[in-house]
Amino acid sequence: MIIGQFTKLMVFQTIDDEDLVARGEDKYSVSAINEPERGDIVDRAGNVLASDMEAYRIAIITDENYPNHVSNPEETASLLAEVIDMSKEDIQTEIEENIEKGQFQMELGQAGRNISYNDKKFLEESEATGIVFEPETRRFYPNGQFASHLIGYAEMNNESNELDGQLGFERIYNDLLKGEPGSIDYDQDVWGYIVPNSDNVKPPVNGHDVKLTIDSNIQLYLEETLNDMDEHFKPEELIAVVADADTGEILASGQRPSFNPETREGFGESWLNMLYEYSFEPGSTFKVFGLAAAIEEGVYDPDAVYTSGSMDVMDTTIYDWETEGWGYITYNEGMQYSSNVLMMILQDKVGADKMLDYYQKFGFGQTTGSEFPTESAGQIAWDNELQQKTTSFGQTSTVTPIQLIQGMTALLNEGEMKKPYVVDEITDDAGDVVYDGKEETVSQVISPEAAEKTVSEMNTLIGGSLDHNPQYKSDEYEVTGKSGTAQIYDPENGGYMDGDYQFFTSFLGYAPKDDPEVIVYYGIKLASENKSETWDNGVARGFNPLMERTLKYLEVSEADVSKENSIVEIGDYTGQEIDALTDELNDTIDVKVVGNGNEIVEHYPKDDRLLPYDSLFVKTEGDLTLPDFTGLSKREALTLGDFMGIEVTVEGEGYVKSQSQNSGTAVTEDTAVEVTLSSNDPND
Numbered sequence: 151m152i153i154g155q156f157t158k159l160m161v162f163q164t165i166d167d168e169d170l171v172a173r174g175e176d177k178y179s180v181s182a183i184n185e186p187e188r189g190d191i192v193d194r195a196g197n198v199l200a201s202d203m204e205a206y207r208i209a210i211i212t213d214e215n216y217p218n219h220v221s222n223p224e225e226t227a228s229l230l231a232e233v234i235d236m237s238k239e240d241i242q243t244e245i246e247e248n249i250e251k252g253q254f255q256m257e258l259g260q261a262g263r264n265i266s267y268n269d270k271k272f273l274e275e276s277e278a279t280g281i282v283f284e285p286e287t288r289r290f291y292p293n294g295q296f297a298s299h300l301i302g303y304a305e306m307n308n309e310s311n312e313l314d315g316q317l318g319f320e321r322i323y324n325d326l327l328k329g330e331p332g333s334i335d336y337d338q339d340v341w342g343y344i345v346p347n348s349d350n351v352k353p354p355v356n357g358h359d360v361k362l363t364i365d366s367n368i369q370l371y372l373e374e375t376l377n378d379m380d381e382h383f384k385p386e387e388l389i390a391v392v393a394d395a396d397t398g399e400i401l402a403s404g405q406r407p408s409f410n411p412e413t414r415e416g417f418g419e420s421w422l423n424m425l426y427e428y429s430f431e432p433g434s435t436f437k438v439f440g441l442a443a444a445i446e447e448g449v450y451d452p453d454a455v456y457t458s459g460s461m462d463v464m465d466t467t468i469y470d471w472e473t474e475g476w477g478y479i480t481y482n483e484g485m486q487y488s489s490n491v492l493m494m495i496l497q498d499k500v501g502a503d504k505m506l507d508y509y510q511k512f513g514f515g516q517t518t519g520s521e522f523p524t525e526s527a528g529q530i531a532w533d534n535e536l537q538q539k540t541t542s543f544g545q546t547s548t549v550t551p552i553q554l555i556q557g558m559t560a561l562l563n564e565g566e567m568k569k570p571y572v573v574d575e576i577t578d579d580a581g582d583v584v585y586d587g588k589e590e591t592v593s594q595v596i597s598p599e600a601a602e603k604t605v606s607e608m609n610t611l612i613g614g615s616l617d618h619n620p621q622y623k624s625d626e627y628e629v630t631g632k633s634g635t636a637q638i639y640d641p642e643n644g645g646y647m648d649g650d651y652q653f654f655t656s657f658l659g660y661a662p663k664d665d666p667e668v669i670v671y672y673g674i675k676l677a678s679e680n681k682s683e684t685w686d687n688g689v690a691r692g693f694n695p696l697m698e699r700t701l702k703y704l705e706v707s708e709a710d711v712s713k714e715n716s717i718v719e720i721g722d723y724t725g726q727e728i729d730a731l732t733d734e735l736n737d738t739i740d741v742k743v744v745g746n747g748n749e750i751v752e753h754y755p756k757d758d759r760l761l762p763y764d765s766l767f768v769k770t771e772g773d774l775t776l777p778d779f780t781g782l783s784k785r786e787a788l789t790l791g792d793f794m795g796i797e798v799t800v801e802g803e804g805y806v807k808s809q810s811q812n813s814g815t816a817v818t819e820d821t822a823v824e825v826t827l828s829s830n831d832p833n834d
Contacts, residue, residue: 186329188289188313189357191301191320193366194574196764198785199301200320200411202313203290206270206283208234208262211255212248220245220280229278233269236261255282263306264288267792289313289320291412292785297369299423300362300403300572303411318423319360319573322521326576326584329357356579363399363574363587368392371699372402375692380406382691383677383684389424390673390692392700393555395666397589398568400425400555401700426525429548430675433636434488435658436544438608439557440496441485443508445607446600449499452482452607461491463539468494471635485607486616488633493542502538506530509541511595512557513567514549521573526550544636551671554658556592561605562666564598566591581759608632609663621690622657627701631659631670633688638676651681657689661697667704670697718760723750728770735766742777744794744817745770754793767793774817779806779825787825802827 191200210226211219220226227242234241236258248256263286270283289304302318304327312331315324332354372390379388388406393399407419422428444450459475460467470476470489484492497505509515515530531537531546540546552570560567569590576585596604612622612630619633634656637646656673660666672693677684683691718739723731727748732741739760745751747770754767765786774794779787784800791798796817801824810824 184332184334184352184354185287185312186331186354187356188287188304188329189327189359191327191360191362193362193364193369195366196361197366197783198292199296199362199364199366200304201290201292201785202287204267205263205286205288206265206267207257207286208265208273209255209257209282209284210245210248211280211282212245213252213254214249216254218279218282220249222279223249226278226280229273229276230258230281233265233272234258234261268795268797271795287313289411290785291410292783292788293366293370294412295408295410295416296366296373297364297402297404298408298411299405299420300364300425301411317421319362319521322523323358323360323576326358327360329579330355358579358584359577361574361576363394363401363572364403365401367703368700369402369404371696371703372404375696376404376406376408379674379689379692382680383674384679385674386676386678387420387424387428388674388692389428389551389671390696391425391551391555391669391671392696393559393570393669393671395559395562395660395669396568398556398559398570399574399589400570400572401668403572423522423524425551426520426522427550429526429528429550430654431545431547431636431639432549432554433544433634433654433656435554435632435634435656435671436547436549437485437488437493437542438561438604438632438658439509439512439514440493440500440505440542441607442512442561442596442600442604443500443505444496445603446508446596447500447504450481450496450607452480452485454481455479456481456484456492456495458484458487458489458491461494461539463494464534464536466536468539482607482610482614483616486611486614486618488618490543494539497539497542502532502535505538505542506532508595509547511567511593512560513553513592514547514557518552518556518570520552520570525552528553544634551673554671555669558658558660558669560595561601561608562660562669563601565594565596565601567593567595605663612659619688621687622659622693624661624694624698626698627661628663629659629661629694629697630663631657633657634673635685635688651685652676653684655684655688657693659693659697661701668697668700670700672696718764720755720758720760720766722756723753723768724756726750728768731768740765740781741768742766742779742782742790743768743770744774744777745772746775747772754789765790769793776809776811776813776815776817776821776823778813779809779823782806782825784827787827791823797822799824800827801825 188202190198192198213219223242223245227238227245230241231238244256273281300318302315302320304313304315304320307314312328315321315327332352372392376388376390390404392402394401403425405424407416409416455478458470458477458479460469468490470491476487481492509530515528517525517527528548528550531541537546556567556570569592571587573587575583575587578584609630611632612619622629636654638652638654640647654673654675658671660669670693672689674684674689728743728750742765749771750768751771752769765782767790783805787798787800787806794817805827806825807828808826
């Protein structure tokens with residue numbers, strides 16, 4: 151019997167139908183996944199807009215048979231309540247309930263995740279028992295509410311245990327950003343030691359980095375104006391966009407409602423990316439494209455005259471916004487007054503079929519082919535004469551903000567329409583460029599001569615002979631463009647809303663008018679406070695400071711182009727002298743030294759690459775001293791605090807302007823620094 155059983159065991163390698171080979175592999179073979187780093191999303195200068203950051207998840211051991219378990223639920227709950235968003239009472243209740251159930255451990259849900267290093271250190275140094283920390287990666291958005299619908303957000307997928315993009319570029323480029331996981335397989339003996347030559351390692355491939363055309367400083371100016379407009383008018387919606395007039399690059403884009411991807415504040419109020427996915431009736435900003443078509447067809451004479459006021463179309467009378475009109479006026483005066491009747495006359499002269507063709511050439515009724523797959527195409531309403539006539543002054547038909555930007559580039563580039571884009575380049579883990587965003591001409595929409603004449607007419611719309619829309623004038627720059635006030639469709643009752651000041655008000659402008667550098671589009675829908683201002687002054691409250699600060703910043707930026715340098719390779723300088731390091735590094739790297747010695751004991755980053763004007767944090771031997779935080783971004787200030795092991799709190803947005811304790815102050819275990827941020831405006 152023994153011989154028979156042994157023979158069966160050797161031949162079939164099973165006992166009671168259990169595969170002994172598989173059981174042995176399960177027991178002595180070990181497999182683990184090496185998680186890749188998710189790629190960064192950065193602005194045009196390399197400033198991080200989204201990046202991975204190490205954090206910790208709290209677990210609480212409630213099994214009294216385990217050496218490190220909660221011995222005093224009240225004390226543990228009290229300490230935890232200091233670092234997580236839960237009350238002491240709620241934490242204590244959950245701990246005691248898990249103890250009663252005989253559970254080995256418990257977690258505290260979302261409140262117990264994303265614990266910072268400083269909070270972890272605080273809890274570890276306390277006398278509380280039963281608290282353990284599991285490292286995890288979280289997505290860090292250093293600027294908070296900042297181009298949020300463009301950047302989007304990523305969050306941990308509990309099933310796959312990896313970050314997944316949920317919105318914006320985080321979702322669109324999720325497959326590229328997340329990289330490819332690696333693995334390690336090895337055999338271990340009965341004592342748990344690795345069997346020599348049994349390991350098989352596949353390294354992870356880190357995610358690609360996505361570089362946007364967004365300029366963080368211009369974006370900051372834009373966000374500040376949106377905050378002011380939102381507080382002053384309490385509108386249903388706001389949209390603002392800044393684009394390069396020559397190339398179509400999107401320099402900044404924002405909206406309200408929006409959200410903070412770091413804290414999730416405001417999350418869920420609006421899923422729509424208004425730049426690409428929001429289609430609406432634009433109002434009179436649309437008239438410049440009909441004007442261009444009329445000039446191209448040779449039917450627009452600025453000195454020709456017509457009778458303003460109204461026109462009968464089918465069974466409807468359509469009025470100018472000044473229902474009695476302005477009498478017998480020239481075409482140019484009609485453009486300055488933003489006359490609906492003039493636009494209908496010009497459309498008749500061009501012809502309905504030809505005018506539709508021009509609108510399509512300007513890109514309306516079709517997407518721009520942007521990076522956003524959910525981009526709206528809008529709709530050119532052209533089923534009957536009434537729709538055609540109302541389309542001529544921006545009603546009935548719908549457009550998107552990105553289409554208006556694209557169309558305007560044709561007028562400002564001798565008739566060549568530029569495709570707007572917001573992704574500058576994508577690089578893989580090795581630093582090789584796998585996608586290069588470039589200026590692209592969509593088509594020659596109108597002739598250079600017609601474009602020049604159209605711009606000449608548009609340049610009279612602000613500060614022209616009638617001094618119409620003077621609120622958009624600037625003391626420092628010649629700004630021009632076209633205002634728009636569109637009626638809003640009533641989804642409940644049909645037709646248009648007819649209450650006082652129930653409009654979508656906007657301005658599509660550019661500057662300087664003789665050599666345009668930027669296009670700014672600004673719109674507001676349904677203000678609930680200070681409503682009359684949106685009729686009297688349009689969006690000047692937001693548009694003017696955004697345009698002026700952008701132009702000032704770009705002039706300063708252009709003067710500093712010669713200072714740009716290549717990427718700086720950072721090695722491991724531990725043990726070197728600080729003086730030798732500063733001599734070795736490119737002078738564009740800002741070295742922040744903490745310590746009063748000369749020998750380097752630690753630094754961050756290490757074995758990495760820095761872009762010009764990035765910061766390197768260095769710790770020397772001797773007592774720690776506070777460095778000068780001035781000029782650091784919010785992310786850099788917080789990173790420096792973690793590097794030093796001190797608490798750093800920030801107030802405001804932008805870059806550090808001041809700090810609560812002077813540089814050179816000795817650092818103790820109780821040291822805490824508050825830094826005040828402001829925009830990096832050269833005129834601040």
